[in-house]
Amino acid sequence: MNKTMKTNRTTPTAGRPKGTKNAKHPQVDGELTVCPKCQSTARGPYKTKEVTQHGGERNGKPYTEVWFRRSECTSCGQHRIDKHYVNNPGAEE
Numbered sequence: 001m002n003k004t005m006k007t008n009r010t011t012p013t014a015g016r017p018k019g020t021k022n023a024k025h026p027q028v029d030g031e032l033t034v035c036p037k038c039q040s041t042a043r044g045p046y047k048t049k050e051v052t053q054h055g056g057e058r059n060g061k062p063y064t065e066v067w068f069r070r071s072e073c074t075s076c077g078q079h080r081i082d083k084h085y086v087n088n089p090g091a092e093e
């Protein structure tokens, strides 16, 4: 597999330059996530992040993906999954 490939396809050069910080992901709304049990906003660090490519509209604002992040309440130990609606139209995956 050492063929030289000639293509006339133009490669898009608009890719993100390396080394630049990812653009901030604007959250649709700044909902503060709280513990479902004790309403505390204190939580441990997020352990996992699951991104669902699911767009829609929330409070009149568009979003392109939903993040589910697992954490746990540092007040009562309740496990919680924080849901974030993120508008990230540049994502291609």
Ligand SMILES: [Zn+2]
Pocket (backbone or CB within 6 Å): 035, 036, 037, 038, 039, 040, 073, 074, 075, 076, 077, 078
């Ligand atoms: Zn709690």
